[in-house]
Amino acid sequence: MGRPFKMNAKIAGYVARQMAKGRKRFPLVTIIEPLEQCNLRCTGCGRIREYSDHLDEMMSPDEVLRAAEESGAPVISISGGEPLIHPEIETIVSRLIDEGYYIMLCTNGLLLEEKLKNIEPSEKLAFAIHLDGTKEVHDKFANREGAYETAFSALEKAIEKGHRVTTNTTIFKESDPKDLHELFRRLTEAGVEGIMLAPGYNYESVDKGSEQQFLERKESIEVFQEILDPEEVKDFPFYNTPLYLDFLRGKRELNCTAWASPTYTVRGWRKPCYVLADEHVSSVDEILEEDLWQEYGIEDDPRCNSCMIHSGFDTAGTIDQLRSREGLVDVVKSAVPERFKNILAES
Numbered sequence: 001m002g003r004p005f006k007m008n009a010k011i012a013g014y015v016a017r018q019m020a021k022g023r024k025r026f027p028l029v030t031i032i033e034p035l036e037q038c039n040l041r042c043t044g045c046g047r048i049r050e051y052s053d054h055l056d057e058m059m060s061p062d063e064v065l066r067a068a069e070e071s072g073a074p075v076i077s078i079s080g081g082e083p084l085i086h087p088e089i090e091t092i093v094s095r096l097i098d099e100g101y102y103i104m105l106c107t108n109g110l111l112l113e114e115k116l117k118n119i120e121p122s123e124k125l126a127f128a129i130h131l132d133g134t135k136e137v138h139d140k141f142a143n144r145e146g147a148y149e150t151a152f153s154a155l156e157k158a159i160e161k162g163h164r165v166t167t168n169t170t171i172f173k174e175s176d177p178k179d180l181h182e183l184f185r186r187l188t189e190a191g192v193e194g195i196m197l198a199p200g201y202n203y204e205s206v207d208k209g210s211e212q213q214f215l216e217r218k219e220s221i222e223v224f225q226e227i228l229d230p231e232e233v234k235d236f237p238f239y240n241t242p243l244y245l246d247f248l249r250g251k252r253e254l255n256c257t258a259w260a261s262p263t264y265t266v267r268g269w270r271k272p273c274y275v276l277a278d279e280h281v282s283s284v285d286e287i288l289e290e291d292l293w294q295e296y297g298i299e300d301d302p303r304c305n306s307c308m309i310h311s312g313f314d315t316a317g318t319i320d321q322l323r324s325r326e327g328l329v330d331v332v333k334s335a336v337p338e339r340f341k342n343i344l345a346e347s
Helices: 005-020 061-071 089-098 135-142 147-160 177-190 217-227 242-248 310-322 325-333 338-346
Strands: 029-032 075-078 102-107 125-130 164-171 194-199 263-265 268-272 277-281
Touching (some): 029 061, 061 089, 075 089, 125 147, 147 164, 164 177, 164 217, 177 194, 177 217, 217 242
Parallel strands (some): 029 075, 075 102
16 A cells, blocks of 8 residues: 555655755655644643643634645645644634645544534645554553543544555653554454554643553663564554654664654744754744754754654654665555556666
């Protein structure tokens, strides 16, 4: 399955143009949070606590479009909060599609089935449904009984209606590799386009007492070596880049490229990144400044020590892969239907 051919081609072409211009830093996936309200209070999420004084604020569709245009990235991740709470989410989605953006709409799935009545399937739209395990595990992390069954049912209905559906799973100390393998098996059988993984990050604003659930870097590597055991996961459609999956297993190093996933919220652009907001600024250019990134990283900021989150490192895998002509071709070919691959191989 995998990403649509046109999406991969657009990403590859965009990266090639940025490199041809000599740009060292550029947005690749822009995260836009049109609101911070949520209908869950998950143990590993800091957003509704961090933005507790701004939960009544929402972006207009025009503001979302302006942020997307300012960043220039070909892919927009609509996040939050729970974006399906937004009363104009259908308008936001349709306008982004009309402007040619590819959209990953991140959701906990609780409102998805109802929203499917008003959102038509599109090659440019994928729902990214958050599932941290099967029923017992996911409901515990979500602090809501029935959250798993509601989300999985909506996932199946979305696929049945012809929507692109991916999932996102956060890994904590209490995550059970066997339970995750079962989850991945069910998702694969349901027909999801891809499965995304990342270790959780210890946000300063998580509930008191929840800090112990987050993995340190060494612990993350050990856990992911078990989760990503080749014999257990060989048939699962992981959405992360192979380079990032190797990074999670400790098989390679990647430099953080959090600047490639700038995050725009109701307070402005988070500076420096998705997980850290030392301030909010009005221009995405401030996040792309070279001097800024000399202040962050394992050697410069202790808050970066355990971070292996995909917004900082999966983009590094994509950009590293696309730095060569061979990498550009491989990314495009990965979405080509089998019957056309021989033609590409001969070209």
